[in-house]
Amino acid sequence: xxxxxxxxxxxxxxxxVAAPIGAPFLNLAHAQGSTIPIGVALPMTGNAGAxxxxxxxxxxxxxxxxxxxxxxxxxxxxxxxxxxxxxxASVAANLSQKFINVHRCQALVGYWGTPEGMSSRPIAxxxxxxxxxxxxxxxxxxxxxxxxxxxxxxxxxxxxxxISRATEQSLGFKSVGVMGLQxxxxxxxxxxxxxxxxxLGRTVVESLVYNPEQPSYRAEVQRVFGKKPDAVFCFGLLPxxxxxxxxxxxxxxxxxxxxxxxxxxxxxxxxxxxxxxxxEGIRHFQPMPDVSAPGYKRFLKLMGAxxxxxxxxxxxxxxxxAIAALAMEKAKSPMAVDWSKQIIxxxxxxxxxxxxxIGALEMVRSxxxxxxxxxxxxxxxxxxxxxxxxGMGQWIIKGGKSVFVEYAKP
Amino acid sequence: MIDFIILMGTVVCFxxxxxxxxxxxxxxxxxxxxxxxxxxxxxxxxCALLMLKGGFNTFFATLGAxxxxxxxxxxxxxxxxxxxEEDYFAIVTLGVGEMxxxxxxxxxxxxxxxxxxTGIPRPLGELIPAPVYLYFMLALSLVLVAACVWxxxxxxxxxxxxxxxxxxxxxxxxxxxxxxVLWARVRIFxxxxxxxxLAGSLHAFYFQYIDPTQFSTIVIAYxxxxxxxxxxxxxxxxxxxxAAVMLLLEGSRFAKxxxxxxxxxxxxxxxxxxxxxxxxxxxxxxxHGFMREYRLQVPLKDSLGQARSQPPKEAPT
Numbered sequence: 001x002x003x004x005x006x007x008x009x010x011x012x013x014x015x016x017v018a019a020p021i022g023a024p025f026l027n028l029a030h031a032q033g034s035t036i037p038i039g040v041a042l043p044m045t046g047n048a049g050a051x052x053x054x055x056x057x058x059x060x061x062x063x064x065x066x067x068x069x070x071x072x073x074x075x076x077x078x079x080x081x082x083x084x085x086x087x088x089a090s091v092a093a094n095l096s097q098k099f100i101n102v103h104r105c106q107a108l109v110g111y112w113g114t115p116e117g118m119s120s121r122p123i124a125x126x127x128x129x130x131x132x133x134x135x136x137x138x139x140x141x142x143x144x145x146x147x148x149x150x151x152x153x154x155x156x157x158x159x160x161x162x163i164s165r166a167t168e169q170s171l172g173f174k175s176v177g178v179m180g181l182q183x184x185x186x187x188x189x190x191x192x193x194x195x196x197x198x199x200l201g202r203t204v205v206e207s208l209v210y211n212p213e214q215p216s217y218r219a220e221v222q223r224v225f226g227k228k229p230d231a232v233f234c235f236g237l238l239p240x241x242x243x244x245x246x247x248x249x250x251x252x253x254x255x256x257x258x259x260x261x262x263x264x265x266x267x268x269x270x271x272x273x274x275x276x277x278x279x280e281g282i283r284h285f286q287p288m289p290d291v292s293a294p295g296y297k298r299f300l301k302l303m304g305a306x307x308x309x310x311x312x313x314x315x316x317x318x319x320x321x322a323i324a325a326l327a328m329e330k331a332k333s334p335m336a337v338d339w340s341k342q343i344i345x346x347x348x349x350x351x352x353x354x355x356x357x358i359g360a361l362e363m364v365r366s367x368x369x370x371x372x373x374x375x376x377x378x379x380x381x382x383x384x385x386x387x388x389x390x391g392m393g394q395w396i397i398k399g400g401k402s403v404f405v406e407y408a409k410p
Numbered sequence: 411m412i413d414f415i416i417l418m419g420t421v422v423c424f425x426x427x428x429x430x431x432x433x434x435x436x437x438x439x440x441x442x443x444x445x446x447x448x449x450x451x452x453x454x455x456x457c458a459l460l461m462l463k464g465g466f467n468t469f470f471a472t473l474g475a476x477x478x479x480x481x482x483x484x485x486x487x488x489x490x491x492x493x494x495e496e497d498y499f500a501i502v503t504l505g506v507g508e509m510x511x512x513x514x515x516x517x518x519x520x521x522x523x524x525x526x527x528t529g530i531p532r533p534l535g536e537l538i539p540a541p542v543y544l545y546f547m548l549a550l551s552l553v554l555v556a557a558c559v560w561x562x563x564x565x566x567x568x569x570x571x572x573x574x575x576x577x578x579x580x581x582x583x584x585x586x587x588x589x590x591v592l593w594a595r596v597r598i599f600x601x602x603x604x605x606x607x608l609a610g611s612l613h614a615f616y617f618q619y620i621d622p623t624q625f626s627t628i629v630i631a632y633x634x635x636x637x638x639x640x641x642x643x644x645x646x647x648x649x650x651x652x653a654a655v656m657l658l659l660e661g662s663r664f665a666k667x668x669x670x671x672x673x674x675x676x677x678x679x680x681x682x683x684x685x686x687x688x689x690x691x692x693x694x695x696x697x698h699g700f701m702r703e704y705r706l707q708v709p710l711k712d713s714l715g716q717a718r719s720q721p722p723k724e725a726p727t
Contacts, residue, residue: 044678045678045679056673083663084677084678084681086678088623088624088626089526089617089619089621089624090617090624093617093619094417094418094421097413097414097417097418098660098663101411101412101413101414102411102414114524114525115526115623115624118525118526118528118619118621119617119619119621119624121528121619122528122618122619126540137525139525139528182515182523182524183524184523184524184525184526184621187523187524187525209516211515211516
């Protein structure tokens with residue numbers, strides 16, 4: 001390599017540097033126009049990759065609908081910038097910086113998982129930009145968020161409340177075992193669930209936290225199922241739950257199993273992975289939209305989906321964009337400093353209950369008060385940004401299919 | 411846009427320091443470190459905890475983190491190389507790295523487990539107003555990268571640097587020449603460890619939030635990519651390699667704006683393809699990376715058999 005020179009290396013690196021940096025300038029005009037950019041970070045790859053595409057579709061259709069009806073703030077169109085968060089905290093943080101500094105977004109929406117939400121939280125607060133997450137861990141909205149962080153999901157401790165109440169009232173288990181994935185949103189669910197079980201005089205025979213991505217969970221399964229409780233509550237995600245259930249089946253344990261739908265259903269992936277025999281009789285819980293609400297039915301039409309389709313997360317994405325648009329319209333400003341203060345007035349009211357974004361926008365424009373009822377929930381919030389009024393569904397797997405049991409609010 | 415480039419520049423800087431550490435340990439010293447992500451996490455957590463729980467300021471917390479990672483790395487090298495043959499070293503580092511990550515994930519009382527540590531202070535964070543802080547952070551990171559390159563450059567040209575390379579090429583020969591191979595390896599791994607601690611501290615300062623998911627095995631892959639792309643053993647090359655890897659990762663996000671009609675979920679797949687193609691092209695056209703290792707070049711004799719008069723030329727490192 002005698003011909004190698006510093007100059008040649010500089011050229012190579014220079015070209016590598018110039019291409020990606022120069023690229024956005026080619027297309028900068030759109031960012032400076034009158035459109036209002038909204039940054040959407042969704043899990044397209046990684047362990048939650050199953051959920052991103054539908055959430056993105058919901059965001060696109062919602063924005064299309066608003067733009068078709070004339071946009072907001074006197075005809076300004078919304079513009080989506082959808083990016084893959086790779087289900088990772090550091091990628092999400094970089095994306096938030098890109099949304100804020102490259103696209104000048106004042107609304108960051110999506111943010112499925114707790115790590116994504118936690119890493120973007122300080123960035124949103126520092127830049128005075130609204131962050132709307134779909135993650136559950138209580139910590140996301142704890143402390144002073146200055147009104148910039150909003151959760152479009154039931155918070156984790158409330159999951160524990162609903163699941164323990166169902167256990168007490170309809171499932172009637174006397175003794176339970178608990179297994180939880182070492183994960184920021186699972187641990188609060190476990191804590192509340194165990195506290196409630198003990199308060200109700202039920203026996204918690206064993207409780208353990210397991211690590212993600214283990215090749216086998218035989219020891220953990222043996223320790224919990226070996227004590228023969230009436231039921232084992234397994235709070236985890238799809239990959240670990242699949243391994244656990246295989247061990248349970250092999251071990252021939254007969255305790256009932258209760259799990260979260262993101263593990264035991266996961267758009268049918270669980271039954272596909274383990275087979276109908278292993279899955280038979282498993283109950284699973286997950287926060288879900290009120291499928292009887294007119295807002296949800298309207299959302300199904302928007303998505304062009306059949307009437308019995310249950311979307312867990314896309315309705316939240318729809319609501320995030322709807323609330324952002326309504327708050328901007330009410331504040332008469334696209335700046336988050338102004339419209340973040342209007343999120344509670346348009347979400348909680350007082351005002352007329354409306355489930356149609358376009359109608360609600362018109363009412364706000366004409367100076368009337370609205371109480372927006374979303375697709376995923378009634379879009380009511382506490383002052384620190386927690387969503388209230390979202391409920392939880394319960395299903396049981398029978399013959400390889402998840403059969404809906406009931407819907408309950410905390 | 412400029413702000414985003416500056417922020418990504420900062421990310422490149424601490425990735426570069428991490429890659430420089432790996433380059434010193436593996437590129438120059440021949441000690442494969444598959445536990446890099448764990449040591450990186452140790453650096454970030456040590457720095458954050460020294461500040462949040464120990465009450466240290468950012469400067470001493472960074473020094474502390476460098477010291478802790480150097481110590482742990484040194485101990486790992488000492489224990490491992492005494493009891494096993496060097497081939498096992500890579501596997502042991504993998505195990506130790508995973509242990510460190512599991513400690514971060516499970517010791518809630520110390521690291522807050524999966525929830526991670528929030529509110530990590532930044533150097534001079536209270537004095538410098540937020541809008542200009544990113545410029546300061548980039549400047550600080552650039553100075554640190556330059557300092558690392560300079561120190562490593564000096565080290566690799568020093569007598570110790572020759573021992574490092576000798577140990578890599580053939581430890582038996584080095585031992586025969588009276589060099590203490592074990593002690594050299596402990597020092598190589600500890601010096602690399604100090605740099606990993608520095609990179610970890612910068613990571614904590616930049617994100618202000620750390621959790622175990624940020625230190626997954628992909629970090630190791632990116633660092634190895636940076637060293638291979640930059641040229642094993644070449645310090646400046648490694649920095650360029652780290653920049654190229656980061657540009658490929660973050661820059662490929664802008665592909666959507668160049669290719670109209672590409673959906674975001676398709677882009678996610680296309681990005682991975684672009685990164686793969688980039689690496690393959692690099693290995694075809696630049697199998698040795700951007701630059702080559704520093705080597706003292708002896709003047710060639712001309713046709714008359716006399717040495718040319720120029721002084722020995724040093725290739726850039």
